[in-house]
Amino acid sequence: MGVLPEVFVRITPMDPDKGRPDPKPYILKVQDNGPGVDPKYVPQAFGRVFFGSKFKLKQARGMFGMGGTMSILYGQITTNRPVKVVSATGEGKAYKFEMRIDIRNNTPVIMSKETIPAEGVTGTSIELALQGDFFRASSKIQEYFKQTAVVTPYANIVLIDALGRQFFYERATNAMPAPPKVTKPHPYGTDVEALRRLLQDAKEDTLSKFMCKNFHRLGDNITRRFLEFAGLKEELNPKSLTNRQIVSLVDALHRYDGFLKPDASCLSPLGKEILEAGIKKELQPEFVATSIRPPSAYSGFPFVVEVSVAYGGKVLPSGITLYRFANRIPLLYDEGSDISWKVVGQDIDWKHYNVRPEAPVGIITHVCSTKIPYKTVGKEYLADRPELERELKNAVRDALRRLKIYLSRKGSIAMVQRKMGIYEKYFPLIARFVTDLADEKELPNYQGLLRKKGEVVEKEKVEVVPSVVKKKEKVSEAERQTTFEEFG
């Protein structure tokens, strides 16, 4: 059980003169309640680009660990100010660093370091100055936090923006997704550079042992058959491989079709409960359905697709709104180029699910992978990989089928209410007119008729639902078939 996250973010204009137009320098402070960073790693972690190793594979927010240091670097370039890092690892004190990056040598330059008391707290705080256009970015910043809150309902997040407005995204669940396990690279996903690094660090004396030890789901048998296929001797010393051999080995790794599919223990999908907790909290829909697809893989990289469909409520606007996430990061730009957009806009026949075009519907897609197939370095949208498209499509359809049932149930309840409303309107009128016509004094007992009618109408309603469920199961069977074949 990990620590429930508390994240604090503040953006403050550096210049007290509020009238100064954007872009201008701002101070960005980000603080968490994590375990802190061991003070001996702080300079390297925050003062050097490309620190850390990411060639062990697991689901992570970034690929190379560049985001943080690039921000610091950008701040330094635009404002010439040092970054302040405070780290508390829980020993009663915190270490406060002021430092810069020596850009030419890619090394940290510590300007000051002090120890301050910090009883009973852990965490990391970073404060940096950077040039920015808050006026234009403001709505995207808010959107980013709001969407982040959707996929991290187990975190408390506070944002104080440059106008002093405070946004509090409150924790809605104490459940956290299981952390991903580190996994070895799968042969299909290995490139020449990765293999060269693995070979450099190899401690095994034969190629066969090296393969078994360093690759995902490779046992003796598969290794033997593969090396035969690749035309390389099992006894070869890994360190003795020539450049040409390395290239041909990678080539063989990609061509050989006898490898097992990667497993998904290295992934950390949110799961139905957490995802729905976040959606309910931020989007407040009247209905939500979630479909978690079984793990699948593209090019040796495992991935899991999770899709929720949210309907109605006060937050969702009319029409279909797409919320895209990749490894819990909201994707805010280039929606139209994203594979999810294609699925939602082209592959799905909305009429089939009785969703009217103006209905307030939110489609939340979350793709987890050790390597998200971003199409560009901007990491804003996912490429149309057929495996990914298939999983997204199946997940969206699965969730929509449940929405369809909900809508038909809701429709039938509305139908009952509408029907009864009609009887409740007319029976008293009939009673009144005939009482007068018949020269009677008291109204006839029409309530009994209304009760009778109510029972009949209620029965009609119940009859509607099973037929829909039946149809759904039939389709699911076909969908299951395709999944099965894929993993066969």
Place this chain on the structure above:
Amino acid sequence: MKLKGKQHSRSLASSRKEDVQKLLKELGQSIYRKMNEGVFPDVVIPRRSVRNMVYDEVLKQYVLGESSVTRSSQNIKHIRPFTHLVWLAFFVDKLLENGKTSTLRDVYYSAQAYNVEFKDQPESDDIITDLEARFSRPRENFSIYPEERSAIFGDVTIEYTVPGYEGKKLNLASHPDGYLIGPSLSTAELVETSAEMVIAVEKGGLFTRFVEEKVHDKYKAIIIDTAGQPPRSTRFMLKRLNRELGLPVYILTDGDVYGEHIAMVIVSGSANAAHLRDLTVPSGKWIGVWGSDIVRYKLPSIPLTDHDFKRLHELKKDPRYRKGIWRKELDVFLKIKRKSELEAFAKYGLTAIVDKYLPEKLEAAKSL
């Protein structure tokens, strides 16, 4: 001719009212009882579709067949018209009770006061026809009248039964423009007359000419302007003059298929009123203008239009047009392919139609 059938007519207005109120009360009681017993009430109404219309050789009019529709309060699609029908029964009962009359349009608006709005007037008109069919009574019996436009002139004395005029008498020859055949005239008793016939003419212009030329004196006739296709109250009046006072009815129309059909409706009713009786004058005689009159009197004429031909072929299929003058003249129209109006006689002078044509046609009518 005096007091002919007076005994019969004396009780007509009040008996008509009692008759309808009794039917309404029975309907109300039956629904009231069913509701109390926990049974969904319904109303059975003869089906008014064309497929359920048959020509009755004895009655010499169209009547509705055996088929009927059931409006059940249990059916969500029926509950609204069912309620409307019950409301209408209630509303008619109130009209009769208070001696008030209303029009189709009044009914449409009146519903709004009772929270049973009609979506448009055709919907309310339809419910009125349903009630007519349910009781086989014309809406005039329910005190619902059309907008009046037809008129009557001649020596006949009536006695009002409408509130405020009860017992008051009027001679219908007192005013040269004639009298509107409205609710008060329709419910009046026919007291006495010296007339020996009724002449119904299709057009107001000719009606005025007949009054000017003293047709009522010359022929001892009551003159009625049907103003085109006669409204039901007018057909009902014609029927009463025929049955209660024993006067023969002669009909003069334009010389075309539409005119011929006006005469036919007076004689044997319309398909629209197949659910009703007592609106026909089976002994009525159409005396012109015939197709053969156009030839005989060399009347100015114009060619039949496509529309006329279409109507002509429709009427040929109607069993009422299978024999006699009806069939003969349809065939003449088809042969000469021309039509004339009553006014065409003006070619021979304004009074020619009264002096020459009318006596000849009345003479000819004897052999019909």
